[in-house]
Amino acid sequence: MKARNLMVKARNLMVPLTDYLRPESTIKEAVNMLRSAKRDDERVGVKGLPVLDAGGKLVGILSMGDILKAVYPFYMPMMNLGDFTWDGMVESLARQATDRTVDNIMTKNVITIGENDSLMKCVDQMIKNKVHRLPVLDDSNKVVGMLYERDVFFIIVKAMLEEGKDKEK
Amino acid sequence: MKARNLMVKARNLMVPLTDYLRPESTIKEAVNMLRSAKRDDERVGVKGLPVLDAGGKLVGILSMGDILKAVYPFYMPMMNLGDFTWDGMVESLARQATDRTVDNIMTKNVITIGENDSLMKCVDQMIKNKVHRLPVLDDSNKVVGMLYERDVFFIIVKAMLEEGKDKEK
């Protein structure tokens, strides 16, 4: 029972924290970080990183989606305006956004998970809040890792494919 | 002007359609497909694929998130129940879901984009509908490719990083 539990808590599945962003970084710096961040041994680049302040406190999370939102005019979702855009609009807005800093565009309301939380709680948080990655906190609310949708997905896939072999693990 | 426009329509940025799912496939088959799908030359595996019926008509889209949702009990989001889950719940639900088919768990309301739509319209659709990939349709509503958030992200990054050099392209 104990051995099995080891596999299914958030801390067993997370990627330990190595890369993170600072709130005062520019978008350029953040983008470089996202592209070069190590996710695990075989892959390079992630879609989102936590933002920690100088004291190591989690203040936000920045993902590719946030960068898209940074160049997306706030009035667009108020109506159906997608048909009235022009070529080069994205690029021109992107150039205007270059000097913005991370704390300007990050998602401030971060959905997190405790390192001892169950896998289903992680799925619950991801689906309810429509996020694809969760910073994992220890008891003192320090970020110790990141839990990615992809890794939860692989656990599910494993259970599906190796149906019945579960007990041996 | 013409040359520049070539870069900024959905069809210029999309990955041409090579892999797709069938509604009658099992989850197992779908998972294998997701893991082995070619996204572009340098990488392998995607987070979502379109589902086409025998006539080639787009009937849905299946992503990792849908597979998470397939093992996520429908009653969980009705209240705050994440704290009352148990170890092994995800795996046990995953085993129960193995024999479900793609049309059972796919997202049926697919957000798409036309191949001649502007990049901003793509961003608009992605952000408004909270999706990360869009099937690209030609004039006859046939799926000709997939547009990924990551590729839009790179266009934005390019514009940000190479600010001013845009005209030469």
Place this chain on the structure above:
Amino acid sequence: MNAEPSAVTQVVMGAQFWTATALFLVAYALIVSEKVHKTVVAIFGASVMIVLGIITQEEAFHSKDLGIDWNVIFLLVSMMIIINIMKPTGAFEYIAVKSAKVAKGQPFRIMVILSVVTAVMSAFLDNVTTVLLIAPVTLLICQALELDVIPFLLTEAMASNIGGTATLIGDPPNIMIASKAKLDFVSFLFNLAPVIVVILIVYILTIKIIFGKKLQVKDELRQRVMEMDERATLKDPVLLKKSLLVLAITITGFMFHGVLDLEPATVALFGAGLLLLISGVKDPHHILAEAEWATLFFFMGLFIIIGGVVNVGLVKWMSIQVLNLTHGNLLGTSMIVMWFSAFASAFIDNIPYVATMNPLIIDMARQLWPDASGLALLHHPDLMPMWWSLALGACLGGNGTAIGASANVIVVGLAEKAGKPISFGKFMMYGMPLMVESVTIAMGYVWLRYYVFKF
């Protein structure tokens, strides 16, 4: 004490009468058929009633007797606001998980405790709200125990309909009856709660016989339930304390509203206003928008449609027919009202049913005691058992079929989502006997209390 047949002549069956009657019947038919959403039918039907001049807008919006009974609407919306603010505190998850743990994870004990909790909560909250608060946790617990969830959902829905009958605010029919008949919270408690306690006890004994033996689980699964930490869900203890305080004030207010000479809706509105104020809600729009507006507009539309048919005399004509049928025998009328209400409510929505019956009973009373008026008429000693029979019949009748009460519709929907559909027949197989059982007890009670012992 027979009705005078000559009274029939008072109803003029002109063009307005037939137009209003046709509108009323078409609206009912559409609601029952579910071809068009019932709220749309009610709104459109009501507007046509006003446009055709069958009821004036002034009557529709501002007359309590003919139009929208705002006492009912504000009571409902205020309770919805309180619950919407309270929901995120985790109090309801706490109660349900705690119940399962108190039951030590034993399936039948869980079923009994959750049913009793549902019944008690339903006495103070809307039944649908209660079921939507208890059912998700029930589904989770059954998943943990690897049990069939159907018996649990069924028993909870029925317990909710039984419990809701006990108080003025427990079920919309009671709210409507109280408002029309100007009855207070304590009268409902004093006249209905005793028989509901008996019915609930018998109900639990019955489900013991039906489901008791089938429910067995392994100890390791029970462990899953016992390991749940119900305190983990209480995320916002400050808001929880404020909510409980307001809930306590509101329920105390209900207890004494008759003495304080305040309407129930005033008490509820004060509670809602107070909780909005002290909870520090920044954007009340969401709290207000989350109220069940489709249900509330259904009520509003119905009140106006019924007002129209009252105006043209259809309801009066119907009341005369009932009196002709019963020859003014009050015990007989009372029993007919109860059983007819029970079977009617088992198949049609009890809200339009009671909305129609309320003025019918008042018209009947006018025929019987033409000299009385006001409270003397509404609270005529011989009329009182009629109100209680209507309340008991209309509320308990909901248990008869899968569509008899909103709570049933909800659990049937949940069961289907859970991949275990409950067919109409299956629900009726359990619901109908249980309903007949409870209405029989209620019948005995009304007969003994009001016609034999007369206290």
Place this chain on the structure above:
Amino acid sequence: MNAEPSAVTQVVMGAQFWTATALFLVAYALIVSEKVHKTVVAIFGASVMIVLGIITQEEAFHSKDLGIDWNVIFLLVSMMIIINIMKPTGAFEYIAVKSAKVAKGQPFRIMVILSVVTAVMSAFLDNVTTVLLIAPVTLLICQALELDVIPFLLTEAMASNIGGTATLIGDPPNIMIASKAKLDFVSFLFNLAPVIVVILIVYILTIKIIFGKKLQVKDELRQRVMEMDERATLKDPVLLKKSLLVLAITITGFMFHGVLDLEPATVALFGAGLLLLISGVKDPHHILAEAEWATLFFFMGLFIIIGGVVNVGLVKWMSIQVLNLTHGNLLGTSMIVMWFSAFASAFIDNIPYVATMNPLIIDMARQLWPDASGLALLHHPDLMPMWWSLALGACLGGNGTAIGASANVIVVGLAEKAGKPISFGKFMMYGMPLMVESVTIAMGYVWLRYYVFKF
């Protein structure tokens, strides 16, 4: 025709009077301070008024004169329902983009055409709704033209306040005045629309002077606007046709509601019900929940709070003070009402202001013509200019400051989001002179039409 000072003695300033007055003042102070959301203040304040017995629940919910004016609420909610169903058709995007193209992408022409479109739409829809429909497209067009959006947003907000003044349904103060004074759609159109047309023309000439010269764009940017395909947005032509049909029926209904003897709310409710029915909405809950419930409950609460202070005589006392001040000079009173309303509305919400002024004017009329009652009192020839002065003052006054009207608050919020905040001072620099200009025209109009030419 002076007021009798002896009438003062009729107001009894007892404990109830001071309690109600204190509640009223605290509620107003909290609303102005914005410390607590105005809707919460209104709901809680209203419930306290009822709990303390200053106004009974029956009066609060069911009396049109003292409590919630359901004619106003149902008119507002019905129009919201119609617009909520219509919004996804893309009709409003079509209108705004088409306007910019008709203007050939020339900035000042766009400004004028969008202002006129906003004014006309505001005459039939809520001003906030109109601004929320036009402003996003305006922001997009200014982005395309690489222009400062501020002048466009400012002129649209003000145009919306001007246009809204023209009709009964254009602005909540008019709806409230019409309902209280029992005035119909055609009277509003006949008495207010002419002067609004003049004010709008002068307004456009003024903004030509202020902004006309600054606005220049390159041809290639204009090309972006000219290449927009306004038809692309019309995604659901069937729903569009149905919506336009219902809108046409509703507006025709407003035109003839006086002749048909139907209240405006009946017309609007019929329109909403019809559109709900023919649009085939499957789940009306979302459409109903999207109505601006925070605003609607603010109205409801306010009506009850004002009912309380009317009940204790505060409003009567105030009306006597006004008459003492003006010595019963009606032209003077009318001008004072207009200018006072304009400056008051520039700084406080015109909805509570008009809610207070309506009974005040009626009380004033009672002092002046103690023998008249009903329509003879409300439509007394000497009283009529007072209603129009109140409407013109309260609606046009909104242009004075950034907080004077909800439409202003919206555009200031949008400008801030766009990274170009409009300070309170900056708004006032444009708004105050334009408001004084428009109220001056209105003053001349009322004086000439009702006191010189008297037609």
